[in-house]
Amino acid sequence: MKHKISLGVNIDHVATLRQVRGNTTAYPSLLEMVQLSKQGGASQITIHLREDRRHIQDHDVVQLCAKSKLPINLEIAVDSKMVNMALKNKPHWVCFVPEKRQELTTEGGLDIERCFQQIKKLTLRLQSAGIKVSFFIEPSLKQVELSALAGADAIEFHTGQWVLSQGVQKKKVWNHLVEAAQWGHHLGMRVHAGHGLDYSHAKSIVKLPHLREVNIGHSLICYALTDGIKLAVQKMRRQIR
Numbered sequence: 001m002k003h004k005i006s007l008g009v010n011i012d013h014v015a016t017l018r019q020v021r022g023n024t025t026a027y028p029s030l031l032e033m034v035q036l037s038k039q040g041g042a043s044q045i046t047i048h049l050r051e052d053r054r055h056i057q058d059h060d061v062v063q064l065c066a067k068s069k070l071p072i073n074l075e076i077a078v079d080s081k082m083v084n085m086a087l088k089n090k091p092h093w094v095c096f097v098p099e100k101r102q103e104l105t106t107e108g109g110l111d112i113e114r115c116f117q118q119i120k121k122l123t124l125r126l127q128s129a130g131i132k133v134s135f136f137i138e139p140s141l142k143q144v145e146l147s148a149l150a151g152a153d154a155i156e157f158h159t160g161q162w163v164l165s166q167g168v169q170k171k172k173v174w175n176h177l178v179e180a181a182q183w184g185h186h187l188g189m190r191v192h193a194g195h196g197l198d199y200s201h202a203k204s205i206v207k208l209p210h211l212r213e214v215n216i217g218h219s220l221i222c223y224a225l226t227d228g229i230k231l232a233v234q235k236m237r238r239q240i241r
């Protein structure tokens, strides 16, 4: 059966813009972004509470989990303090992601072998509280298999390498994505994808077998600037008439 693919809107970079002014401005409101994303057809909101709190803050997690009219997908590191935060706020999904302090963005997938016992234990804790869990991994059969053994409800494939590669290499990475998606579905997990997806890659990723959800942030926030600047300037002009 062919399912509709859900769109998760990652609003981390809305918070990035707010944090640039040290959280002193009344704008932009993350809750307003939820509302507008819902009107645009989003199925969920994705946020990443990073250890260095460079964008999403603890109070955002509390507010969004309590008030969002769309389900929240909370991305966190494989860490018991972060899991406690999730258990307190009850997002619909938790997505475990690797985290390095100095990285510009999440640069690759999790190595499930390295964190196997811990991720398995933390996944069970979350699932016992009714929270579904996905693992952000590279499209590798080994990572898919270990994710199933650790109890993931879903695997989200890091699409960054596919987006950035060209020619023969792009085809090769695509084939890995297809094989990994088929294997993940066969093992009973939902297939998600995300990272670096722009309009053109979003149009192509829908060909991935068994794909149920994409999570998109950076490009969407950039497109929102291009689509919105004219209107915002017009409104500002009216203020200084």
Ligand code: PXP
Pocket: 010, 048, 075, 095, 097, 105, 106, 136, 156, 193, 194, 195, 196, 197, 215, 216, 217, 218, 219
């Ligand atoms: N999915 C996961 C698990 C992520 O960590 C991120 C952000 O790094 C995204 C999706 C969205 O990526 P982007 O902002 O490049 O669209």
